[in-house]
Amino acid sequence: MxxxxxxxxxxxxxxxxxxxxxxxxxxxxYTALTQDKVIKEAALRSGVSRGVMQAxxxxxxxxxxxxxxxxxxxxxxxxxxxxxGLRAKSVETVNEVKAELITSRRIIFTPDTDLxxxxxxxxxxxxxxxxxGKEVKRVTSTSGxxxxxxxxxxxxxxxxxxxxxxP
Numbered sequence: 001m002x003x004x005x006x007x008x009x010x011x012x013x014x015x016x017x018x019x020x021x022x023x024x025x026x027x028x029x030y031t032a033l034t035q036d037k038v039i040k041e042a043a044l045r046s047g048v049s050r051g052v053m054q055a056x057x058x059x060x061x062x063x064x065x066x067x068x069x070x071x072x073x074x075x076x077x078x079x080x081x082x083x084x085g086l087r088a089k090s091v092e093t094v095n096e097v098k099a100e101l102i103t104s105r106r107i108i109f110t111p112d113t114d115l116x117x118x119x120x121x122x123x124x125x126x127x128x129x130x131x132x133g134k135e136v137k138r139v140t141s142t143s144g145x146x147x148x149x150x151x152x153x154x155x156x157x158x159x160x161x162x163x164x165x166x167p
Contacts, residue, residue: 002122002123002124003122003124003125004027004125004127005124005127006129007024007025008131009021009022009023009128010022010023011131025126039053064076064082068082069084073110076109078112079111079112080109080111080112081109082108082109084107085105085108086102087102087104087106088102123142124140125138125139126141
């Protein structure tokens with residue numbers, strides 16, 4: 001199994017490299033799997049009926065949503081944990097604290113060790129395209145580090161989003 005990534009030469013419009021062409025990497029997205037397809041496959045693998053699997057799926061989703069919105073970090077089987085978080089502006093005095101200081105609400109996912117190890121072992125195939133869309137290079141990795149937002153281990157420094165590839 002491997003993940004496919006494309007590196008496309010693109011004109012940068014903002015930032016340090018504005019006006020210059022840089023190779024930007026991004027995962028090649030496969031098709032989005034529908035909930036129905038996931039339930040069908042889980043039912044097949046577990047040997048339970050689709051109706052039972054659908055009921056379990058729906059119940060688990062409601063429990064996760066209820067507990068997460070109460071402030072719990074909730075386990076997602078075989079994946080890790082998720083919790084809600086927020087970003088807010090700081091203020092100097094307690095009298096300045098108000099709900100309007102919250103700038104965004106977020107979902108924070110922390111992968112479990114097994115999932116991170118599996119991702120680290122997964123090969124990555126990079127196909128490079130020039131600005132005209134012509135394939136110019138292929139690169140394959142065999143392993144690598146996995147970003148962990150909880151520990152601050154972010155080698156890319158960009159929270160997992162793609163950015164320019166440094167030559």
